[in-house]
Amino acid sequence: MPMMNLAAVFAAIAQASWNRTKLFMVRDTVVLPALGFLGILLLWWGVALLRRDLMPTPWEALLSNLDFILHPFYQRGPGDLGVGWLLLASLRRVLIGFGLGAIVAIPIGFLVGMSRPMMLALNPVIQIFKPVSPLAWLPIALAIFNLADPSAIFVIFVTSLWPTIINTALGVSSVSQDYIDVARVLEMPKWRQVIKIILPASLPYIFTGLRISLGIAWLVIVAVEMLTGGIGIGFFVWDEWSRLNLSSVFLAVFIIGITGLLLDFAMGQLQAWVTHRRPVNS
Amino acid sequence: MVKSSLQTNGIHGDRSTPTEFLVIENLTKSYRNPDGSEFVVLDNISLTVQENEFVSLIGHSGCGKSTLLKMVAGLERPTSGLLTLEGKAIRKPGAERMMVFQHYSLLPWLTVRENIRLAVDEVLDRASHAEKSQIVNEHLAMVNLTAAANKYPDEISGGMKQRVGIARALAIRPKMLLMDEPFGALDALTRGKLQREVLNIWEANRQAVMMVTHDVDEALYMSDRIVMLTNGPHAQIGEILEVPFPHPRDRATLREDPLYYELRNHVLNFLDQHFGD
Structure with a gap:
């Protein structure tokens, strides 16, 4: 029985660490790059809102395009x-x-x-x-x-x-x-x-x-x-x-x-x- | 141009006697320093190698033993002196004097099989397609690389790479095999195994071999004569040692022979004596 428990513990650790790796992968390939684009969009949006005469907001640009x-x-x-x-x-x-x-x-x-x-x-x-x-x-x-x-x-x-x-x-x-x-x-x-x-x-x-x-x-x-x-x-x-x-x-x-x-x-x-x-x- | 690496005693005896296969006469190699003075690497080297003889060149690093081998290969030109193979002067590189390189020199964009095939295509250009394939397969099998034939050089170990180098050299059936520290970059275990394999191949199919080494045991185990070079500059042949053990050789038997240690100490003493002078 202790062996079984040990195996179960190892399996759980392995599973958890795999989940962690998967999480890191998602973070590195999806979340962080998306954040970069989001930052640029927010910057654009901010500038467009401050100076309405200067440029359209991203949303307006999307609609007109x-x-x-x-x-x-x-x-x-x-x-x-x-x-x-x-x-x-x-x-x-x-x-x-x-x-x-x-x-x-x-x-x-x-x-x-x-x-x-x-x-x-x-x-x-x-x-x-x-x-x-x-x-x-x-x-x-x-x-x-x-x-x-x-x-x-x-x-x-x-x-x-x-x-x-x-x-x-x-x-x-x-x-x-x-x-x-x-x-x-x-x-x-x-x-x-x-x-x-x-x-x-x-x-x-x-x-x-x-x-x-x-x-x-x-x-x-x-x-x-x-x-x-x-x-x-x-x-x-x-x-x-x-x-x-x-x-x-x-x-x-x-x-x-x-x-x-x-x-x-x-x-x-x-x-x-x-x-x-x-x-x-x- | 294509000739069997099997013994062909007595066929060519026009100028030199049949046993004098490779002749090196008063060979000197020097480079010109930037200030115009002459830097003499090798000074007045004379040596003959017989057509089924395994000769080792031993000496400290920088004594010019690799330069001597490269001149026999034709990759470098002597400053003065004469080099002949079967009475014909050596002026340029040739497939009859094939090299096994210290760092393997495999082409990384070709597989193991393609590396050997490239050499066969280049040299045995009159053979048919089927003959060439057969030669490549034979030599792959000879060095136990059939299973790795379709791998690329960066996917195989150093020992396997040098097996490819040896198979490539033997596949074009050279009259003479030149090996530049062929086992120098390998770990000790792989080195011993590959020495055994190369010696097996050579004992089954004797031909002239010149091997550069700095390993006394390797020289004693494999060669018939050991040419000891003094330190450069102005390196000369200090001594030539006959290794009297008959072939086929067995490392374990050699180790039990007191003569082996006598010769070993002799070479080591020579190298010690010429260290740093």
Whole structure:
């Protein structure tokens, strides 16, 4: 009987401690993040109540945005499209520009990482162009293309170049000499070393560069669209502000934020899928 | 290019005699210091290794024994002197002189099987797909890794990683096996077990082996000759010790042999004598 009691006590302790862990998990994944958002909403609400003329309260903003939220893909004539369409237009520009950027930046990163003369030739160029706001390229792009859409894509392309080049070069140049020695002992030709050893070894770095590039590209597209106009979430922000419709701007801020988060998450998933596994530190 | 690791005595005797397999002649390796002076690591090393001989290089850390092995591998170039394998000068790395690396050097994005397969694909490029698979499977079985074949290097222990390194080296059928402190990063129990396994494989299939070590017992247990290097800089071969115990060797029997302790003390005395000079 005492054994039974002991077992029951242990079971109760185990149950209690499991309940405690579950409680902590709920707290860490649901309660605390929700509290953060609640704080921001309360701050917004407070400011809006103190200065009624300044901005709508969250509740008013939600009500006036209901049409946008419930019908994201409406088409009510040329130029009058739901935010879903605007978002897709912006995403299209970002993905085309980012994709072209990656296609150019990854090989350049390999050249810079593998060849010292290339590094010496290209590093100053990269260091000078990297701190330039991508928006400064917009007038040049407009002069070249004479059209808003290709110019926006070009700016995103330029934006995507630098972090990807720098991180790829870093990854390529820091491939462990041990791996290279294995390839050399196996008499692997240089081009096959690039494909079978250097590329897989530097994939984590390449993806870091791509994630940074995509993040900045998503930041930049909003500003670019404000300047170029046309269809897109960035122009939506500017357009609604011109109509003094601040509620929709708040909506756009949330949409842009959530989309950026999803883009980064998708990039992370792509990395896990391509590299098959989490990056290891050995 | 592909040649069986089994004995092939007497087939190649063009320039050197058949037993002189690897020849190292007056080998010197030096680096240039930043101030322009010369830093001599290895000074005038001469050594021959026979084609079915297990040779150990022993010496204090920094004496250049790994550098010597890397020059035989072709990963580093000698400053002066001559290195030949079967009469042909060694100028670059080659799969005929396969390395087993101290820190395993497995590619972390490939599974155990894929790591071995990569080497087989690269070197035995004329073999058919089925032959290659069979070679990989044979060598996985040889080092008892069949069950772990689809694991990634970070999912297996150090001893298992080095088994992969050994299987990868043997799978491409090198003429000579170079091992750079192959058991140095393993715990004592795993080390003893793996020494036994490697010796078993070697005793069944003798070939030229050069192993760098700083473990006197390991050198005595495994090798036919122990090459003792003096301390660097200007490291030279201080002495070469013949280990007369016949193969196959048994550790327990060796431990009962007074000669074993005599040789052991001899090597230890050599190392003590050259400590810090």
